[in-house]
Amino acid sequence: MSVLFLEYPPCSTCKKAKAWLDSHQVTYTARHIKEQNPTKEELTLWYKQSGLPLKKFFNTSGLLYKSMALKDKLPTMNEEEQLALLATDGMLVKRPLIISDSFVLVGFKEAEWAEKLG
DSSP states (O other), X not given: OEEEEEEOTTOHHHHHHHHHHHHTTOEEEEEEXXXXXXXXXXXXXXXXXXTSOGGGGBOTXXXXXXXXXXXXXXXXXXXXXXXXXXXXXXXXXXSOXXXXXXXXXXXXXXXXXXXXXX
């Protein structure tokens, strides 16, 4: 199985996740989330495929999220507006992301990754 791995290389969690992928011989294509920001279309597809609430796709601990006061703004925005906002800057998107044909993983939770990626 080959997956798409969206990362921000300086991020320590992304480094940990990449090391986990390598140590478990998971084939992946790495994509720098800031240099190649996910499009609104990609984010919409991944969000629907994941079954997760859209809020889980936001990097709530990020500086950009905080500086834009999104904690207060997101509840007043509809899904379309939130997806459009996420597509404006990769730093708003929670990472790392794993995208496969059958699932989407948001953030690095080792047990969840082991279950899905074996």
